Amino acid sequence: MSQHHHLSHRGCVRLVPIFNHLTEEQMDEIMQVVQSTTYEKGELIYRAGETSEVLTIVNKGNVRIYRLSDSGKEQLVRILGPGDFTGELALFNETVHEHYAEAMVNTSVCQISRASLQGLLEKYPAIAMKLLQTLSSRIDESEQQATRFSTESTDQRLASYLVDLMDPEGKSDVVVLPMSQKNLASYLGTTPETVSRKLKELEEMNLIKRLSTKKFKILDEDNLLFLD
Amino acid sequence: MSQHHHLSHRGCVRLVPIFNHLTEEQMDEIMQVVQSTTYEKGELIYRAGETSEVLTIVNKGNVRIYRLSDSGKEQLVRILGPGDFTGELALFNETVHEHYAEAMVNTSVCQISRASLQGLLEKYPAIAMKLLQTLSSRIDESEQQATRFSTESTDQRLASYLVDLMDPEGKSDVVVLPMSQKNLASYLGTTPETVSRKLKELEEMNLIKRLSTKKFKILDEDNLLFLD
DNA sequence: TATGAGACTTGATCAGCATCAATTTCTATA
DNA sequence: TATAGAAATTGATGCTGATCAAGTCTCATA
Numbered sequence: 114m115s116q117h118h119h120l121s122h123r124g125c126v127r128l129v130p131i132f133n134h135l136t137e138e139q140m141d142e143i144m145q146v147v148q149s150t151t152y153e154k155g156e157l158i159y160r161a162g163e164t165s166e167v168l169t170i171v172n173k174g175n176v177r178i179y180r181l182s183d184s185g186k187e188q189l190v191r192i193l194g195p196g197d198f199t200g201e202l203a204l205f206n207e208t209v210h211e212h213y214a215e216a217m218v219n220t221s222v223c224q225i226s227r228a229s230l231q232g233l234l235e236k237y238p239a240i241a242m243k244l245l246q247t248l249s250s251r252i253d254e255s256e257q258q259a260t261r262f263s264t265e266s267t268d269q270r271l272a273s274y275l276v277d278l279m280d281p282e283g284k285s286d287v288v289v290l291p292m293s294q295k296n297l298a299s300y301l302g303t304t305p306e307t308v309s310r311k312l313k314e315l316e317e318m319n320l321i322k323r324l325s326t327k328k329f330k331i332l333d334e335d336n337l338l339f340l341d
Numbered sequence: 342m343s344q345h346h347h348l349s350h351r352g353c354v355r356l357v358p359i360f361n362h363l364t365e366e367q368m369d370e371i372m373q374v375v376q377s378t379t380y381e382k383g384e385l386i387y388r389a390g391e392t393s394e395v396l397t398i399v400n401k402g403n404v405r406i407y408r409l410s411d412s413g414k415e416q417l418v419r420i421l422g423p424g425d426f427t428g429e430l431a432l433f434n435e436t437v438h439e440h441y442a443e444a445m446v447n448t449s450v451c452q453i454s455r456a457s458l459q460g461l462l463e464k465y466p467a468i469a470m471k472l473l474q475t476l477s478s479r480i481d482e483s484e485q486q487a488t489r490f491s492t493e494s495t496d497q498r499l500a501s502y503l504v505d506l507m508d509p510e511g512k513s514d515v516v517v518l519p520m521s522q523k524n525l526a527s528y529l530g531t532t533p534e535t536v537s538r539k540l541k542e543l544e545e546m547n548l549i550k551r552l553s554t555k556k557f558k559i560l561d562e563d564n565l566l567f568l569d
Numbered sequence: 570t571a572t573g574a575g576a577c578t579t580g581a582t583c584a585g586c587a588t589c590a591a592t593t594t595c596t597a598t599a
Numbered sequence: 600t601a602t603a604g605a606a607a608t609t610g611a612t613g614c615t616g617a618t619c620a621a622g623t624c625t626c627a628t629a
Contacts, residue, residue, distance in 0.1 A: 188487075201480075234466050238462050245469070246433045248473065249432075256418055265411065303617085307617075309577060341412070521606070532588080
Protein backbone atom coordinates (compact mmCIF):
# COMPACT_ATOMS: atom_id res chain seq x y z
CA MET A 114 0.00 0.00 0.00
CA SER A 115 1.43 3.35 -1.00
CA GLN A 116 0.75 6.09 1.50
CA HIS A 117 1.56 9.70 0.84
CA HIS A 118 0.74 12.22 3.50
CA HIS A 119 0.29 15.58 1.90
CA LEU A 120 -1.64 18.71 2.50
CA SER A 121 -4.54 18.51 0.13
CA HIS A 122 -7.11 16.91 2.39
CA ARG A 123 -8.97 20.10 1.84
CA GLY A 124 -10.84 18.55 -1.08
CA CYS A 125 -12.02 15.63 1.00
CA VAL A 126 -13.59 17.65 3.71
CA ARG A 127 -15.03 20.28 1.44
CA LEU A 128 -16.39 17.61 -0.84
CA VAL A 129 -18.41 15.36 1.40
CA PRO A 130 -22.03 16.04 2.24
CA ILE A 131 -21.34 14.91 5.79
CA PHE A 132 -18.93 17.82 6.37
CA ASN A 133 -19.49 20.50 3.76
CA HIS A 134 -22.36 22.12 5.61
CA LEU A 135 -19.99 23.28 8.32
CA THR A 136 -18.25 26.62 8.60
CA GLU A 137 -14.77 27.22 7.22
CA GLU A 138 -13.23 27.11 10.67
CA GLN A 139 -14.94 23.87 11.52
CA MET A 140 -13.81 22.28 8.29
CA ASP A 141 -10.28 23.44 9.03
CA GLU A 142 -10.55 21.72 12.38
CA ILE A 143 -11.61 18.49 10.72
CA MET A 144 -8.74 18.69 8.29
CA GLN A 145 -6.43 18.43 11.28
CA VAL A 146 -7.62 14.92 12.00
CA VAL A 147 -8.03 13.37 8.56
CA GLN A 148 -5.26 11.43 6.93
CA SER A 149 -4.73 11.39 3.20
CA THR A 150 -3.73 8.19 1.43
CA THR A 151 -3.49 7.08 -2.18
CA TYR A 152 -4.05 3.69 -3.74
CA GLU A 153 -2.94 2.46 -7.12
CA LYS A 154 -5.33 1.00 -9.64
CA GLY A 155 -6.22 -2.50 -8.53
CA GLU A 156 -5.04 -2.10 -4.94
CA LEU A 157 -7.34 -3.30 -2.18
CA ILE A 158 -8.21 -0.65 0.40
CA TYR A 159 -9.60 -3.30 2.70
CA ARG A 160 -10.68 -6.92 2.62
CA ALA A 161 -13.61 -8.78 4.13
CA GLY A 162 -12.58 -10.16 7.50
CA GLU A 163 -10.21 -7.34 8.39
CA THR A 164 -10.92 -5.01 11.26
CA SER A 165 -10.47 -1.33 10.84
CA GLU A 166 -10.39 1.85 12.82
CA VAL A 167 -11.18 4.32 10.06
CA LEU A 168 -13.89 5.72 7.88
CA THR A 169 -12.64 6.08 4.32
CA ILE A 170 -13.81 8.97 2.16
CA VAL A 171 -13.02 9.06 -1.55
CA ASN A 172 -11.33 12.24 -2.66
CA LYS A 173 -10.44 11.45 -6.25
CA GLY A 174 -10.95 8.31 -8.29
CA ASN A 175 -13.33 5.37 -7.96
CA VAL A 176 -13.61 2.45 -5.61
CA ARG A 177 -15.38 -0.81 -6.33
CA ILE A 178 -17.16 -2.32 -3.32
CA TYR A 179 -17.99 -5.98 -3.70
CA ARG A 180 -19.03 -8.98 -1.62
CA LEU A 181 -18.53 -12.68 -1.87
CA SER A 182 -21.60 -14.81 -1.30
CA ASP A 183 -21.48 -17.82 1.02
CA SER A 184 -20.76 -19.94 -2.03
CA GLY A 185 -17.94 -17.69 -3.19
CA LYS A 186 -19.55 -15.76 -6.05
CA GLU A 187 -18.67 -12.12 -6.40
CA GLN A 188 -21.31 -9.43 -6.36
CA LEU A 189 -20.72 -5.76 -7.04
CA VAL A 190 -22.40 -3.75 -4.28
CA ARG A 191 -21.63 -0.24 -5.43
CA ILE A 192 -19.06 2.03 -6.93
CA LEU A 193 -17.81 4.97 -4.92
CA GLY A 194 -16.93 8.30 -6.45
CA PRO A 195 -15.55 11.50 -4.90
CA GLY A 196 -17.46 12.38 -1.73
CA ASP A 197 -18.68 8.85 -1.02
CA PHE A 198 -17.49 7.01 2.06
CA THR A 199 -17.18 3.41 3.19
CA GLY A 200 -16.12 1.36 6.16
CA GLU A 201 -18.93 2.41 8.48
CA LEU A 202 -19.90 -1.12 9.51
CA ALA A 203 -16.47 -2.07 10.82
CA LEU A 204 -16.02 1.37 12.32
CA PHE A 205 -19.27 1.81 14.21
CA ASN A 206 -19.84 -1.79 15.21
CA GLU A 207 -16.21 -2.61 15.89
CA THR A 208 -16.51 -5.71 13.75
CA VAL A 209 -14.78 -6.90 10.62
CA HIS A 210 -15.45 -5.66 7.11
CA GLU A 211 -17.96 -7.66 5.10
CA HIS A 212 -16.81 -6.14 1.81
CA TYR A 213 -13.81 -5.83 -0.39
CA ALA A 214 -12.92 -2.28 -1.46
CA GLU A 215 -10.73 -2.01 -4.55
CA ALA A 216 -9.37 1.10 -6.25
CA MET A 217 -10.59 1.01 -9.86
CA VAL A 218 -8.14 3.70 -10.93
CA ASN A 219 -5.43 5.56 -9.07
CA THR A 220 -7.40 6.91 -6.17
CA SER A 221 -6.87 9.26 -3.28
CA VAL A 222 -8.88 8.97 -0.11
CA CYS A 223 -9.08 10.58 3.30
CA GLN A 224 -9.41 8.54 6.43
CA ILE A 225 -10.65 9.50 9.85
CA SER A 226 -10.21 7.35 12.93
CA ARG A 227 -12.98 6.12 15.19
CA ALA A 228 -11.76 8.25 18.07
CA SER A 229 -11.55 11.41 15.98
CA LEU A 230 -14.94 10.84 14.45
CA GLN A 231 -16.47 10.19 17.83
CA GLY A 232 -15.04 13.48 19.04
CA LEU A 233 -16.47 15.31 16.07
CA LEU A 234 -19.89 13.76 16.54
CA GLU A 235 -19.98 14.95 20.12
CA LYS A 236 -18.93 18.43 19.20
CA TYR A 237 -21.05 18.79 16.07
CA PRO A 238 -24.30 16.82 16.26
CA ALA A 239 -25.16 18.06 12.78
CA ILE A 240 -22.54 15.66 11.44
CA ALA A 241 -24.37 12.79 13.09
CA MET A 242 -27.59 13.87 11.41
CA LYS A 243 -25.88 13.90 8.03
CA LEU A 244 -24.45 10.45 8.62
CA LEU A 245 -27.85 9.16 9.70
CA GLN A 246 -29.37 10.61 6.55
CA THR A 247 -26.78 9.03 4.34
CA LEU A 248 -27.03 5.63 5.98
CA SER A 249 -30.84 5.67 5.82
CA SER A 250 -30.67 6.39 2.11
CA ARG A 251 -28.23 3.56 1.63
CA ILE A 252 -30.55 1.16 3.42
CA ASP A 253 -33.31 2.27 1.11
CA GLU A 254 -31.17 1.77 -1.99
CA SER A 255 -30.00 -1.61 -0.87
CA GLU A 256 -33.50 -2.79 -0.04
CA GLN A 257 -34.72 -1.54 -3.38
CA GLN A 258 -31.94 -3.46 -5.04
CA ALA A 259 -32.89 -6.60 -3.09
CA THR A 260 -36.53 -6.14 -4.05
CA ARG A 261 -35.60 -5.82 -7.69
CA PHE A 262 -33.58 -9.00 -7.54
CA SER A 263 -36.38 -10.93 -5.99
CA THR A 264 -39.35 -9.63 -7.93
CA GLU A 265 -38.19 -8.43 -11.32
CA SER A 266 -36.86 -10.11 -14.42
CA THR A 267 -33.42 -9.43 -15.76
CA ASP A 268 -34.89 -7.27 -18.55
CA GLN A 269 -36.67 -5.12 -16.05
CA ARG A 270 -33.64 -4.74 -13.81
CA LEU A 271 -31.48 -3.71 -16.75
CA ALA A 272 -34.12 -1.31 -18.04
CA SER A 273 -34.64 0.24 -14.60
CA TYR A 274 -30.91 0.63 -14.28
CA LEU A 275 -30.65 2.49 -17.58
CA VAL A 276 -33.49 4.81 -16.59
CA ASP A 277 -31.87 5.42 -13.19
CA LEU A 278 -28.71 6.47 -15.01
CA MET A 279 -30.49 9.31 -16.78
CA ASP A 280 -29.77 12.61 -15.17
CA PRO A 281 -32.73 13.31 -12.89
CA GLU A 282 -33.46 16.65 -14.52
CA GLY A 283 -34.24 14.70 -17.63
CA LYS A 284 -32.18 17.14 -19.64
CA SER A 285 -30.42 14.44 -21.52
CA ASP A 286 -31.71 11.11 -22.74
CA VAL A 287 -28.20 9.83 -23.40
CA VAL A 288 -26.67 7.60 -20.75
CA VAL A 289 -23.14 6.29 -20.42
CA LEU A 290 -22.51 3.00 -18.66
CA PRO A 291 -20.13 3.80 -15.82
CA MET A 292 -18.67 0.29 -15.81
CA SER A 293 -17.91 -2.68 -17.99
CA GLN A 294 -20.68 -5.08 -18.93
CA LYS A 295 -18.92 -7.62 -16.81
CA ASN A 296 -19.28 -5.42 -13.73
CA LEU A 297 -22.77 -4.41 -14.74
CA ALA A 298 -23.73 -8.07 -14.94
CA SER A 299 -22.37 -8.60 -11.46
CA TYR A 300 -24.27 -5.59 -10.17
CA LEU A 301 -27.52 -6.75 -11.76
CA GLY A 302 -27.07 -10.32 -10.64
CA THR A 303 -26.71 -11.84 -14.08
CA THR A 304 -24.01 -12.77 -16.61
CA PRO A 305 -22.18 -10.70 -19.23
CA GLU A 306 -23.77 -12.84 -21.96
CA THR A 307 -27.25 -12.03 -20.76
CA VAL A 308 -26.52 -8.31 -20.45
CA SER A 309 -25.30 -8.27 -24.01
CA ARG A 310 -28.38 -10.12 -25.27
CA LYS A 311 -30.85 -8.02 -23.30
CA LEU A 312 -29.30 -4.76 -24.51
CA LYS A 313 -29.73 -6.05 -28.02
CA GLU A 314 -33.35 -6.95 -27.36
CA LEU A 315 -34.09 -3.51 -25.93
CA GLU A 316 -32.57 -1.99 -29.04
CA GLU A 317 -34.63 -4.26 -31.30
CA MET A 318 -37.75 -3.15 -29.45
CA ASN A 319 -36.77 0.45 -30.24
CA LEU A 320 -36.59 1.37 -26.58
CA ILE A 321 -32.93 2.36 -26.68
CA LYS A 322 -30.35 3.08 -29.35
CA ARG A 323 -26.69 2.24 -29.04
CA LEU A 324 -24.48 5.21 -29.84
CA SER A 325 -21.16 3.64 -28.97
CA THR A 326 -19.86 0.79 -26.84
CA LYS A 327 -20.93 2.32 -23.57
CA LYS A 328 -23.25 5.08 -24.71
CA PHE A 329 -26.98 4.63 -25.25
CA LYS A 330 -29.85 6.91 -26.14
CA ILE A 331 -33.09 6.29 -24.23
CA LEU A 332 -35.86 6.36 -26.82
CA ASP A 333 -38.86 5.35 -24.75
CA GLU A 334 -38.48 5.78 -21.01
CA ASP A 335 -42.08 4.88 -20.21
CA ASN A 336 -42.06 1.53 -21.94
CA LEU A 337 -38.63 0.71 -20.52
CA LEU A 338 -40.25 0.76 -17.09
CA PHE A 339 -43.24 -1.18 -18.36
CA LEU A 340 -41.64 -4.24 -19.84
CA ASP A 341 -43.57 -7.48 -20.02
CA MET B 342 -56.17 4.07 13.70
CA SER B 343 -56.73 3.43 17.36
CA GLN B 344 -54.54 5.54 19.60
CA HIS B 345 -54.39 5.15 23.34
CA HIS B 346 -52.09 7.38 25.30
CA HIS B 347 -51.18 5.69 28.51
CA LEU B 348 -48.30 5.63 30.90
CA SER B 349 -46.43 2.49 30.03
CA HIS B 350 -43.89 3.88 27.59
CA ARG B 351 -41.38 2.70 30.10
CA GLY B 352 -41.02 -0.62 28.29
CA CYS B 353 -40.24 1.06 25.01
CA VAL B 354 -37.39 3.13 26.26
CA ARG B 355 -35.96 0.45 28.49
CA LEU B 356 -36.20 -2.05 25.71
CA VAL B 357 -34.40 -0.48 22.80
CA PRO B 358 -30.68 -0.80 22.30
CA ILE B 359 -30.59 2.82 21.19
CA PHE B 360 -31.71 4.04 24.62
CA ASN B 361 -31.16 1.31 27.21
CA HIS B 362 -27.50 2.15 27.76
CA LEU B 363 -28.48 5.45 29.36
CA THR B 364 -28.96 6.18 33.05
CA GLU B 365 -32.34 5.93 34.75
CA GLU B 366 -32.74 9.70 34.82
CA GLN B 367 -31.92 10.03 31.17
CA MET B 368 -34.41 7.35 30.25
CA ASP B 369 -37.03 9.10 32.34
CA GLU B 370 -36.34 12.24 30.38
CA ILE B 371 -36.85 10.40 27.14
CA MET B 372 -40.11 8.95 28.34
CA GLN B 373 -41.39 12.51 28.55
CA VAL B 374 -41.18 12.91 24.81
CA VAL B 375 -42.32 9.53 23.48
CA GLN B 376 -45.91 8.85 22.57
CA SER B 377 -47.48 5.46 22.98
CA THR B 378 -49.90 4.13 20.37
CA THR B 379 -51.51 0.80 19.64
CA TYR B 380 -52.48 -0.80 16.36
CA GLU B 381 -54.87 -3.65 15.77
CA LYS B 382 -53.86 -6.73 13.84
CA GLY B 383 -53.81 -5.89 10.16
CA GLU B 384 -53.68 -2.12 10.64
CA LEU B 385 -51.16 -0.15 8.61
CA ILE B 386 -48.81 1.98 10.69
CA TYR B 387 -47.69 3.81 7.58
CA ARG B 388 -47.82 3.49 3.83
CA ALA B 389 -45.30 4.09 1.07
CA GLY B 390 -45.67 7.62 -0.19
CA GLU B 391 -46.68 9.13 3.13
CA THR B 392 -44.49 11.62 4.91
CA SER B 393 -43.89 11.28 8.60
CA GLU B 394 -42.40 13.10 11.50
CA VAL B 395 -41.78 10.18 13.82
CA LEU B 396 -39.52 7.26 14.51
CA THR B 397 -41.61 4.23 15.48
CA ILE B 398 -40.29 1.76 18.05
CA VAL B 399 -42.07 -1.53 18.64
CA ASN B 400 -42.95 -2.15 22.27
CA LYS B 401 -45.05 -5.29 22.03
CA GLY B 402 -46.15 -7.31 19.02
CA ASN B 403 -44.79 -7.65 15.51
CA VAL B 404 -44.73 -5.43 12.47
CA ARG B 405 -44.33 -6.59 8.90
CA ILE B 406 -42.31 -4.23 6.70
CA TYR B 407 -42.79 -4.76 3.00
CA ARG B 408 -42.15 -3.04 -0.30
CA LEU B 409 -43.81 -3.06 -3.66
CA SER B 410 -41.50 -3.41 -6.64
CA ASP B 411 -41.84 -1.11 -9.65
CA SER B 412 -44.05 -3.72 -11.23
CA GLY B 413 -46.28 -4.03 -8.19
CA LYS B 414 -45.07 -7.26 -6.59
CA GLU B 415 -44.85 -7.43 -2.83
CA GLN B 416 -41.62 -8.23 -1.06
CA LEU B 417 -41.21 -8.78 2.65
CA VAL B 418 -38.27 -6.70 3.86
CA ARG B 419 -38.22 -7.64 7.51
CA ILE B 420 -40.30 -8.34 10.56
CA LEU B 421 -39.96 -6.09 13.59
CA GLY B 422 -40.19 -7.38 17.15
CA PRO B 423 -40.01 -5.55 20.47
CA GLY B 424 -37.09 -3.11 20.51
CA ASP B 425 -36.85 -2.74 16.74
CA PHE B 426 -37.59 0.59 15.11
CA THR B 427 -38.62 1.84 11.69
CA GLY B 428 -39.36 5.04 9.83
CA GLU B 429 -35.81 6.36 9.83
CA LEU B 430 -35.69 7.12 6.10
CA ALA B 431 -38.70 9.43 6.12
CA LEU B 432 -37.61 10.92 9.43
CA PHE B 433 -33.98 11.73 8.74
CA ASN B 434 -34.26 12.57 5.07
CA GLU B 435 -37.59 14.34 5.32
CA THR B 436 -38.91 12.30 2.44
CA VAL B 437 -41.77 9.87 2.03
CA HIS B 438 -41.80 6.29 3.28
CA GLU B 439 -40.73 3.67 0.77
CA HIS B 440 -42.28 0.83 2.79
CA TYR B 441 -45.55 -0.35 4.14
CA ALA B 442 -45.60 -1.18 7.87
CA GLU B 443 -48.40 -3.46 9.00
CA ALA B 444 -49.18 -4.74 12.50
CA MET B 445 -49.16 -8.55 12.30
CA VAL B 446 -50.88 -8.88 15.68
CA ASN B 447 -52.23 -6.32 18.11
CA THR B 448 -49.17 -4.19 18.61
CA SER B 449 -48.09 -1.32 20.81
CA VAL B 450 -45.43 1.11 19.69
CA CYS B 451 -43.76 4.27 20.92
CA GLN B 452 -43.15 7.17 18.63
CA ILE B 453 -40.74 10.03 18.92
CA SER B 454 -40.87 13.15 16.78
CA ARG B 455 -38.09 14.48 14.62
CA ALA B 456 -37.68 17.56 16.79
CA SER B 457 -37.52 15.56 20.02
CA LEU B 458 -35.07 13.09 18.59
CA GLN B 459 -32.88 15.85 17.26
CA GLY B 460 -32.82 17.38 20.72
CA LEU B 461 -31.83 14.07 22.26
CA LEU B 462 -29.07 13.53 19.73
CA GLU B 463 -27.58 16.88 20.57
CA LYS B 464 -27.75 16.24 24.26
CA TYR B 465 -26.64 12.61 24.21
CA PRO B 466 -24.24 11.84 21.36
CA ALA B 467 -24.12 8.22 22.54
CA ILE B 468 -27.62 7.80 21.13
CA ALA B 469 -26.33 8.88 17.73
CA MET B 470 -23.59 6.27 17.94
CA LYS B 471 -26.14 3.57 18.71
CA LEU B 472 -28.30 4.64 15.80
CA LEU B 473 -25.29 4.65 13.50
CA GLN B 474 -24.41 1.16 14.66
CA THR B 475 -27.90 -0.13 14.09
CA LEU B 476 -28.23 1.44 10.66
CA SER B 477 -24.80 0.13 9.59
CA SER B 478 -25.84 -3.37 10.57
CA ARG B 479 -29.05 -3.02 8.64
CA ILE B 480 -27.15 -1.97 5.54
CA ASP B 481 -25.00 -5.03 5.96
CA GLU B 482 -28.01 -7.33 6.33
CA SER B 483 -29.76 -5.84 3.38
CA GLU B 484 -26.70 -6.07 1.16
CA GLN B 485 -26.20 -9.64 2.22
CA GLN B 486 -29.79 -10.36 1.33
CA ALA B 487 -29.32 -8.72 -2.07
CA THR B 488 -26.15 -10.75 -2.63
CA ARG B 489 -27.97 -13.94 -1.79
CA PHE B 490 -30.73 -13.12 -4.22
CA SER B 491 -28.32 -12.44 -7.00
CA THR B 492 -25.81 -15.22 -6.51
CA GLU B 493 -27.49 -18.13 -4.76
CA SER B 494 -30.12 -20.65 -5.73
CA THR B 495 -33.42 -20.89 -3.95
CA ASP B 496 -32.25 -24.03 -2.13
CA GLN B 497 -29.24 -22.25 -0.81
CA ARG B 498 -31.18 -19.19 0.30
CA LEU B 499 -33.68 -21.34 2.14
CA ALA B 500 -30.95 -23.42 3.74
CA SER B 501 -28.97 -20.32 4.79
CA TYR B 502 -32.12 -18.87 6.24
CA LEU B 503 -32.75 -21.96 8.37
CA VAL B 504 -29.17 -21.93 9.64
CA ASP B 505 -29.43 -18.21 10.43
CA LEU B 506 -32.50 -18.99 12.53
CA MET B 507 -30.52 -21.24 14.82
CA ASP B 508 -29.63 -19.55 18.05
CA PRO B 509 -26.08 -18.30 17.61
CA GLU B 510 -24.84 -20.13 20.70
CA GLY B 511 -25.71 -23.31 18.85
CA LYS B 512 -27.37 -24.61 22.00
CA SER B 513 -30.40 -25.81 20.11
CA ASP B 514 -30.65 -27.33 16.65
CA VAL B 515 -34.42 -26.85 16.55
CA VAL B 516 -35.69 -23.81 14.66
CA VAL B 517 -39.20 -22.40 14.45
CA LEU B 518 -40.25 -20.49 11.36
CA PRO B 519 -41.31 -17.06 12.60
CA MET B 520 -43.69 -16.56 9.70
CA SER B 521 -45.95 -18.38 7.26
CA GLN B 522 -44.46 -20.09 4.24
CA LYS B 523 -46.22 -17.49 2.16
CA ASN B 524 -44.33 -14.69 3.92
CA LEU B 525 -41.16 -16.73 3.92
CA ALA B 526 -41.49 -17.16 0.17
CA SER B 527 -41.87 -13.41 -0.20
CA TYR B 528 -38.83 -12.83 1.99
CA LEU B 529 -36.73 -15.31 0.04
CA GLY B 530 -37.90 -14.05 -3.33
CA THR B 531 -39.71 -17.19 -4.39
CA THR B 532 -43.19 -18.76 -4.26
CA PRO B 533 -44.96 -20.72 -1.51
CA GLU B 534 -45.01 -23.79 -3.77
CA THR B 535 -41.27 -23.71 -4.18
CA VAL B 536 -40.66 -23.25 -0.45
CA SER B 537 -42.81 -26.27 0.25
CA ARG B 538 -41.00 -28.37 -2.33
CA LYS B 539 -37.54 -27.32 -1.23
CA LEU B 540 -38.27 -28.04 2.41
CA LYS B 541 -39.36 -31.49 1.35
CA GLU B 542 -36.15 -31.94 -0.65
CA LEU B 543 -34.00 -30.88 2.29
CA GLU B 544 -35.82 -33.40 4.44
CA GLU B 545 -35.34 -36.16 1.85
CA MET B 546 -31.64 -35.36 1.82
CA ASN B 547 -31.64 -35.87 5.59
CA LEU B 548 -30.42 -32.35 6.22
CA ILE B 549 -33.44 -31.33 8.28
CA LYS B 550 -36.34 -33.09 9.95
CA ARG B 551 -39.82 -31.64 10.24
CA LEU B 552 -41.13 -31.76 13.80
CA SER B 553 -44.36 -29.88 13.23
CA THR B 554 -45.75 -27.41 10.73
CA LYS B 555 -43.33 -24.63 11.59
CA LYS B 556 -40.73 -26.49 13.62
CA PHE B 557 -37.67 -28.16 12.13
CA LYS B 558 -34.64 -29.91 13.50
CA ILE B 559 -31.36 -29.10 11.78
CA LEU B 560 -29.60 -32.41 11.22
CA ASP B 561 -26.61 -31.35 9.19
CA GLU B 562 -25.68 -27.70 9.41
CA ASP B 563 -22.49 -28.03 7.40
CA ASN B 564 -24.06 -29.61 4.37
CA LEU B 565 -26.99 -27.21 4.50
CA LEU B 566 -24.49 -24.45 3.78
CA PHE B 567 -22.79 -26.56 1.14
CA LEU B 568 -25.63 -27.40 -1.18
CA ASP B 569 -25.06 -28.03 -4.87
C1' DT C 570 0.74 0.48 -36.66
C1' DA C 571 0.94 -4.26 -35.19
C1' DT C 572 -0.41 -7.45 -31.59
C1' DG C 573 -2.21 -9.64 -27.80
C1' DA C 574 -5.43 -9.64 -23.96
C1' DG C 575 -9.57 -8.61 -22.41
C1' DA C 576 -14.31 -7.26 -23.56
C1' DC C 577 -18.16 -8.26 -25.99
C1' DT C 578 -21.21 -11.07 -29.05
C1' DT C 579 -23.73 -15.01 -30.70
C1' DG C 580 -25.35 -19.80 -30.72
C1' DA C 581 -27.00 -24.22 -28.66
C1' DT C 582 -28.42 -26.65 -24.70
C1' DC C 583 -30.70 -27.48 -20.47
C1' DA C 584 -31.86 -26.90 -15.40
C1' DG C 585 -34.40 -24.30 -12.16
C1' DC C 586 -38.26 -22.37 -10.85
C1' DA C 587 -42.75 -19.79 -11.81
C1' DT C 588 -47.30 -20.64 -12.94
C1' DC C 589 -51.77 -22.74 -12.94
C1' DA C 590 -54.76 -26.09 -11.06
C1' DA C 591 -56.48 -29.41 -7.87
C1' DT C 592 -56.39 -31.41 -3.41
C1' DT C 593 -55.36 -32.00 1.43
C1' DT C 594 -54.21 -30.19 5.91
C1' DC C 595 -54.38 -26.84 9.47
C1' DT C 596 -56.47 -23.55 12.58
C1' DA C 597 -59.36 -20.07 14.50
C1' DT C 598 -63.78 -19.35 16.14
C1' DA C 599 -68.72 -20.02 16.46
C1' DT D 600 -66.33 -29.96 18.38
C1' DA D 601 -67.76 -28.63 13.83
C1' DT D 602 -66.60 -25.91 9.94
C1' DA D 603 -65.14 -22.40 6.79
C1' DG D 604 -61.25 -20.14 5.10
C1' DA D 605 -56.47 -20.04 4.87
C1' DA D 606 -52.19 -22.44 4.37
C1' DA D 607 -49.63 -25.97 2.55
C1' DT D 608 -48.89 -29.80 -0.69
C1' DT D 609 -48.48 -32.04 -5.09
C1' DG D 610 -48.54 -32.47 -10.12
C1' DA D 611 -47.91 -30.91 -14.99
C1' DT D 612 -46.06 -27.56 -18.10
C1' DG D 613 -43.33 -23.92 -20.09
C1' DC D 614 -40.13 -19.98 -20.01
C1' DT D 615 -36.08 -17.46 -18.45
C1' DG D 616 -31.61 -17.16 -18.07
C1' DA D 617 -27.10 -19.89 -16.79
C1' DT D 618 -23.53 -22.33 -18.91
C1' DC D 619 -20.22 -23.76 -22.31
C1' DA D 620 -18.12 -22.86 -26.54
C1' DA D 621 -16.50 -20.35 -30.39
C1' DG D 622 -16.10 -16.71 -32.37
C1' DT D 623 -15.35 -11.00 -33.23
C1' DC D 624 -14.22 -6.49 -31.65
C1' DT D 625 -11.56 -2.88 -29.02
C1' DC D 626 -7.94 -0.77 -27.16
C1' DA D 627 -3.67 -0.14 -24.72
C1' DT D 628 0.96 -0.63 -25.45
C1' DA D 629 5.27 -2.05 -27.68
